[in-house]
Amino acid sequence: MRIDEILYTQGFGTRRVCAGLVQQGLVRTAGAVVADPAAEFETEGLRFTVQGTEWEYHEKAYLLLHKPAGTECSQKPSTYPSIYTLLPSPLRLRPNKGAVQGVQAIGRLDQDTTGLLLLTDDGQFIHRMGSPKHHVPKVYEVGTKHAIDDTQVARLLAGVVLDDDPRPVRAAACEAVAPQHLRLTLTEGKYHQVKRMLAAVGNRVESLHRSRIGPLALPEDLAPGQWRWLEPAQVEALRTARASQPENRLSR
Ligand code: URA
Numbered sequence: 001m002r003i004d005e006i007l008y009t010q011g012f013g014t015r016r017v018c019a020g021l022v023q024q025g026l027v028r029t030a031g032a033v034v035a036d037p038a039a040e041f042e043t044e045g046l047r048f049t050v051q052g053t054e055w056e057y058h059e060k061a062y063l064l065l066h067k068p069a070g071t072e073c074s075q076k077p078s079t080y081p082s083i084y085t086l087l088p089s090p091l092r093l094r095p096n097k098g099a100v101q102g103v104q105a106i107g108r109l110d111q112d113t114t115g116l117l118l119l120t121d122d123g124q125f126i127h128r129m130g131s132p133k134h135h136v137p138k139v140y141e142v143g144t145k146h147a148i149d150d151t152q153v154a155r156l157l158a159g160v161v162l163d164d165d166p167r168p169v170r171a172a173a174c175e176a177v178a179p180q181h182l183r184l185t186l187t188e189g190k191y192h193q194v195k196r197m198l199a200a201v202g203n204r205v206e207s208l209h210r211s212r213i214g215p216l217a218l219p220e221d222l223a224p225g226q227w228r229w230l231e232p233a234q235v236e237a238l239r240t241a242r243a244s245q246p247e248n249r250l251s252r
Contacts (some may be wrong), residue, residue: 004037011090068224081204115210116218143207153165160200214241
């Protein structure tokens with residue numbers, strides 16, 4: 001693929017801007033300036049720098065973000081900064097045929113919730129991960145206001161009724177790891193689900209952190225606000241998570 005086209009697909013600007021970046025000598029591969037916008041490169045594994053920013057070619061972008069507290073998952077946040085401001089601009093500007101440009105979060109976390117968030121520009125992947133048929137288990141570390149008792153755990157596992165749906169929602173797994181620390185696994189993603197489930201059993205969420213989505217755990221060395229590309233094997237494991245995650249069988 002031509003280098004100016006490569007830059008365009010990766011979100012470095014319009015085709016004209018990308019050709020200009022090359023002509024101005026701002027693009028390098030393997031340490032050498034690429035001067036000709038028409039120069040062809042094999043895209044697989046290609047690394048380059050644009051104005052000193054290192055980049056690796058990805059046909060589709062799949063990434064994970066350690067969402068910090070005090071950020072909103074919306075492109076147009078109402079009160080707190082958007083999580084999208086934590087990403088470099090090429091990820092926000094990647095062209096996407098016929099769809100919204102840039103990567104999109106797969107589902108949302110509340111502004112005060114921290115932890116693992118996936119983002120991609122692959123519309124099919126967003127659809128698949130969000131589909132009711134694809135109940136990927138999500139693990140939450142929940143800090144509670146009151147001590148958790150066995151009755152609360154039993155009720156969360158048996159199912160509680162939330163105000164907008166007569167069908168009970170239940171935790172696929174639920175374990176009190178400390179008096180005020182619950183590890184809760186859900187296979188659905190209703191609005192404020194964890195907070196509403198805890199309220200329904202007479203407790204209250206004081207802190208909420210998502211530590212895992214299916215086979216993918218939040219890496220311990222990824223600080224709040226940092227992001228990372230997913231490896232192809234991790235994307236594949238998420239795609240096929242349903243078959244390999246026994247908790248899914250507990251969902252209705
Ligand atoms: N449940 C909630 O209540 N909030 C979140 O952010 C995620 C799950």
